[in-house]
Amino acid sequence: MSLRDAIRLAFAQIRAQKLKSFFSVIGVVIGVMFLIAVVTIVEGMNRYMEEDFARSLFGLNTLTVSRQPSMMMNPSDEQWREWRRRPRLRTEDAEAIREQLTVPARVAIESSSTSRARSVRGEEVSGVWLSAASPEIFRIREWDVAEGRLFGPLEAEAGLPVVVLGSETAETLFGSLNPLGRTVRIRDVSFEVIGVLESQGTLFTMSLDNRAIAPASSPMGRMTNPRGVVDNILVKADDPTALELAKMEVEAIMRVRNRLRPDQPNNFELETQDQSMAFWATMSRILFIAFPALVGIALVVGGMVIMNIMLMSVVERTQEIGMRKSVGARRRDVLLQILVESGTLSFVGASIGIGLGLGLAKLVEAVSPMPAAVGYHWLALAAGMGIVVGVLAGLYPASRASRLDPVVALRAE
Amino acid sequence: MKQAIIRTKGLSKEYVMGAEIIYALRGIDVEIERNEYVALMGPSGSGKSTFMNLIGCLDTPTAGEYWLNGTAVARLNDDQLAAIRNREIGFVFQTFNLLPRATALHNVELPLIYGGTGARERRERAEHVLERVGLADRMTHRPSELSGGQKQRVAVARALVNDPAILLADEPTGNLDSRTGAEIMALFDELHDSGQTILLVTHEHDVALHANRRITLLDGLIESDETQAAQVAV
Ligand SMILES: Nc1ncnc2c1ncn2[C@@H]1O[C@H](COP(=O)(O)OP(=O)(O)OP(=O)(O)O)[C@@H](O)[C@H]1O
């Protein structure tokens, strides 16, 4: 019997017993469905983290110095108290870094807060992300201006109340009017709008375009932090290697400034895109370890179900197998038939699982900000696993069937 | 000189059931020649089915020799036996043994599938032999859509499709009413007339009368072996 005949036969058998076939592959369906759903979501998440999240949060080749980490997994109270005891970052720290750094890099300070903003004609936006920053911030964050201009070193030096708005903030406050040259009131201080940024899109449904950036020494500085205190010092190097060097230097500079003895740990945080990715990488690693294990269990259970159903089916078809042998089926023909049947069955199950898994991922994508993306190699892997599970599950029943004595088999009821 | 299609010498089969040994066949010497029509008779348990299974290469003897078309069968391995069953033997069972969900055509094609015949030729030959057994208009019917007699015709067609050296039928009319049984016997007579060698087991005397040779077994031995012309008008 040829493989093609065997496959055709297997499909006929599956079609003849649809319900039973379905129940026998339910384990495989569920296993593959979860595999595909999880892989799809995790991969989508991965891509998202790499392309959007880390970049918009930290910027490319950028080091962020801060008092405490920006992302934390369940810090203990003690950890929390340790962060609180740390000295605050100051403008002088940034200046020291700028002066002492030997690696070519841009340095900026940034302090943030949120507030309401109002236009003179009475429009209002809440939750505006305020940044009091050095002019270098635009280059470091890769913020480009869509209209007007950015503030420069002279305006920064003078602490002029000029502001660059996010596209959404500008749109809400001024609508179709040209915002340039108009006044925004933030915490009862008037700022002159000199520019509007290009849209940055969203991060987990959170808009990145509702912001206002003004010089650190402008009144915005006082709104975000006590005088001389800053939230972050940003250092942007040209490439990852330079970033590593810069990180080492900044660490040394900060340790000296904070008068740390060699045995004392850092009392400041140094974060790069890699760190934020490390946070996510840990999570995705957990998912990638835990889920294949679960999927594996589902597939093993699924395989065992298939094996038992195939055993039952072999017993049920004892007479048929006897008849097939009586008309010339060899052992290997019977073996092939049962193996192909259980492989095909499981493959069909895996295909259903792939469909359902993709559906599930799309559903998650629709109701949550997580995107779905899946490599074709995962689909191929799932389908392949289906076949392998089926063939393995079929081995024992197939060998039982092939070794049936035709006389005994024919006499079976 | 006539050529023996089947020749056995001291053909024996024993079954071990725990401490007991059952001597199902105790040395059968028989020769069946081309185009003979043999009825195998005898009381229940006399070894008829055992003998048929040995002749049909479904089983191997515990002692004795068996030549099919000159080939010593006793020493063949499993695959070789399967090949002989495929090409040289056509089996018809009392219970038809058709694939319940397959069409008549597919049931008849089955031996050709295992013989490795291509799909086109398979279909042509299956159609041809179904026509020969009078089922030209039932080819795409499934067993559940066929009467008992029609089912047995499909089984006969399946047995004939590879043009076997011998047609073996173990009580082919056992599950049929007498009228349908007579129809099947008429078909056998026709096949015999066109040259087919036939060995059939029966309990019924009037079925045996179709054959031109009657072998009677008793306790695993040949009790009588008489050749005479068929006593039924075709
Ligand atoms: N697989 C087996 N194991 C043990 N004994 C067997 C086996 N097959 C047949 N026998 C015994 O061998 C003897 C011959 O059996 P066989 O089936 O050949 O009889 P039979 O002539 O065909 O009978 P019937 O007319 O009832 O079909 C019987 O005693 C039977 O019980």
Ligand SMILES: [Mg+2]
């Ligand atoms: Mg019998």
